[in-house]
Amino acid sequence: MGDHGDIRKQPQGTDVTSASTNDIEFRSVAKRYGAVTAVSDINLEVPRGAFMALLGPSGCGKTTCLRMIGGFEQPCEGTVFISGEPMNGVAAYRRPVNMVFQHYALFPHLDVEANVSYGLRQMRPRIAGAEISRRAQEALEMVRLGGFGKRRIHEMSGGQQQRVALARAIVNKPKVLLLDEPLAALDKKLRTAMQIELQTLQRELGITFVLVTHDQEEALSMSDFVCVMNAGRIVQVGPPEEIYDRPASLFVADFVGKTNRINATVDGASSLVLANGARFAAPAINGAKGAATVALRPEAIRLTRNGAASADALAGTVTHRIFLGSAVEYSVAVDGLGDFLVTADRRTLGDSELVEPGEKVGLAFDPNALHVFPA
Amino acid sequence: MTAATNTKRNLVTAALVAPAAAWLMIFLVLPFIAMLVFAFGERAPEGGYQAAFTFAQFANLPTRAAAFWNTLVLAPVGALACLLIAYPVAYYLAVKANPRYRLILVSLVVVPFWTSLLVRTYAWMYILGSRGIPNLLSMIGIEDVRMLNTPGAVLLGIVYGYLPLMIMPIYVSLEKLDRRLLEASADLGAKPVSTFFGVTLPLSLPGVMTGVALVTILLLGEYLIPQLLGGGKVFFIGNALVDLFLQSRNWPFGSAIAVTLVAVVVVILMVAMRIAFRVAGTRQVDLV
Numbered sequence: 001m002g003d004h005g006d007i008r009k010q011p012q013g014t015d016v017t018s019a020s021t022n023d024i025e026f027r028s029v030a031k032r033y034g035a036v037t038a039v040s041d042i043n044l045e046v047p048r049g050a051f052m053a054l055l056g057p058s059g060c061g062k063t064t065c066l067r068m069i070g071g072f073e074q075p076c077e078g079t080v081f082i083s084g085e086p087m088n089g090v091a092a093y094r095r096p097v098n099m100v101f102q103h104y105a106l107f108p109h110l111d112v113e114a115n116v117s118y119g120l121r122q123m124r125p126r127i128a129g130a131e132i133s134r135r136a137q138e139a140l141e142m143v144r145l146g147g148f149g150k151r152r153i154h155e156m157s158g159g160q161q162q163r164v165a166l167a168r169a170i171v172n173k174p175k176v177l178l179l180d181e182p183l184a185a186l187d188k189k190l191r192t193a194m195q196i197e198l199q200t201l202q203r204e205l206g207i208t209f210v211l212v213t214h215d216q217e218e219a220l221s222m223s224d225f226v227c228v229m230n231a232g233r234i235v236q237v238g239p240p241e242e243i244y245d246r247p248a249s250l251f252v253a254d255f256v257g258k259t260n261r262i263n264a265t266v267d268g269a270s271s272l273v274l275a276n277g278a279r280f281a282a283p284a285i286n287g288a289k290g291a292a293t294v295a296l297r298p299e300a301i302r303l304t305r306n307g308a309a310s311a312d313a314l315a316g317t318v319t320h321r322i323f324l325g326s327a328v329e330y331s332v333a334v335d336g337l338g339d340f341l342v343t344a345d346r347r348t349l350g351d352s353e354l355v356e357p358g359e360k361v362g363l364a365f366d367p368n369a370l371h372v373f374p375a
Numbered sequence: 376m377t378a379a380t381n382t383k384r385n386l387v388t389a390a391l392v393a394p395a396a397a398w399l400m401i402f403l404v405l406p407f408i409a410m411l412v413f414a415f416g417e418r419a420p421e422g423g424y425q426a427a428f429t430f431a432q433f434a435n436l437p438t439r440a441a442a443f444w445n446t447l448v449l450a451p452v453g454a455l456a457c458l459l460i461a462y463p464v465a466y467y468l469a470v471k472a473n474p475r476y477r478l479i480l481v482s483l484v485v486v487p488f489w490t491s492l493l494v495r496t497y498a499w500m501y502i503l504g505s506r507g508i509p510n511l512l513s514m515i516g517i518e519d520v521r522m523l524n525t526p527g528a529v530l531l532g533i534v535y536g537y538l539p540l541m542i543m544p545i546y547v548s549l550e551k552l553d554r555r556l557l558e559a560s561a562d563l564g565a566k567p568v569s570t571f572f573g574v575t576l577p578l579s580l581p582g583v584m585t586g587v588a589l590v591t592i593l594l595l596g597e598y599l600i601p602q603l604l605g606g607g608k609v610f611f612i613g614n615a616l617v618d619l620f621l622q623s624r625n626w627p628f629g630s631a632i633a634v635t636l637v638a639v640v641v642v643i644l645m646v647a648m649r650i651a652f653r654v655a656g657t658r659q660v661d662l663v
Contacts, residue, residue: 071561072558072561093566098562099558099562105553105555105558107556109578118560118573122565122566
């Protein structure tokens, strides 16, 4: 952390101190609080320069993992590595990582510039005052807050405080930037703008980002890799498309995106009988035998007007229509299977083809879109 | 909003404020005015007050210079000594102590308040007196140590009596300190000592200032501790006032001393507040 160069310098490829290509690595990590196990059996690798999202419902252990990287919690078992270095027992202030805290944790008694330069003033050997303020200004300009340096924290809006927290965290040029639900407190429009801004910033800085979020849309849209967690364990790690298209479990299918769940039985090697007796050839049965639950994405279903059940279609009646602007969601009651959610893109449907509630429709889909899991 | 609801709201406000305002009027403002009037009068031959307009009482103030000196030195020094002892205690209670035992520990600080300060100060009189510690010291060959009736004894009594009043406001300001700010400081590379001076201390300054102001102001009017532990040798303005009003019945001179004390305190507080705010780098807005 001793170099005083441009903050935008790309650390990739220039770092020869470590043979590891992973900036973060968890090896068999477990964390318990008394009798309560927060996380266990965590094995995770975050490649250098990657944008990794830890995704899961509240209480799944994602924040505990992030805090173990930051040094605010120590694992009870296993080891966390940063750039190949084991971090057991290393205090937070000695780690080459910085964090954007949930609710920002900005220092209320300091102005914006003093907040941003706080980390620079901790560096030893000391950095000259002029250099500190130059680098603080640079960081503020990166988050488009140039000229706000003398403002007080409580004079800044939520979105601006968010960007002050970002500037404060990147000014020390960490190897890894940790983000704990950074966008949770922002309204939807601002959140979308910040998602793009964060992605841009990550590419410019070229450093590894680890983001904790419970918002699956945020995880999918920003990151290179998503690590889905549930009940203290990692359930699936992969690129967003893989997580969405090939969920490893019913939990992932349910938690990431919207899903229709269908009760079914696996009959033989690749034959699937739905609860209403309809029979499909199912290629991906994930080792399920006997009773199974089938997940089907709402956008994988096409509505047809003739409304007859066939070899690759179910029949039902539209009960509700939710107009979303760019798309339309239908709730369809299918005989013997309950309500299905169907998302139709408006363009492909055509303006005049909105289906009215009460209409009989057919639900057609590619059997490959059926994800079968043991019940 | 109609005029009627406005009037109603004003009436409610007035009703809520009235008892406190009446209390302050009768027991603070009016007596203070009386004191101001007395201060410019002269002593009646048989004692008490006699109408006049003279600055003689104020010209006489230097005769009580020792009382002023003791009060204006020992009150702030006592408050400072309290602060130095109270801060680590408050820090331990608010930050380090196991939350499970915190309530018990905090009540241990407050419990002594349930006994009369008079009784507790009498106990110190005995401990510091010739049959107390000096007696023990003489057993090991250290003779003729005088503890009672010294400025040190008064200071000790002050710290002992006023410590809880200093601990509580500091404890409260540290207790509500956002722990994530400490984590943020560590995250940015600050060692624990830097975090303390960069975040913890500045953010607890409102509590420190409240404690120092509270203890100092109460000490300026202190009577009991110098009376018992200072024994007429180390006396405060409070003791001088009791003498003047009750013994020599010189009301105008006593009033002049009291008025002067109030004036000095107001000036000192204004200067101290200004300095404190500048040092803290905060404006009043942040402290409300």
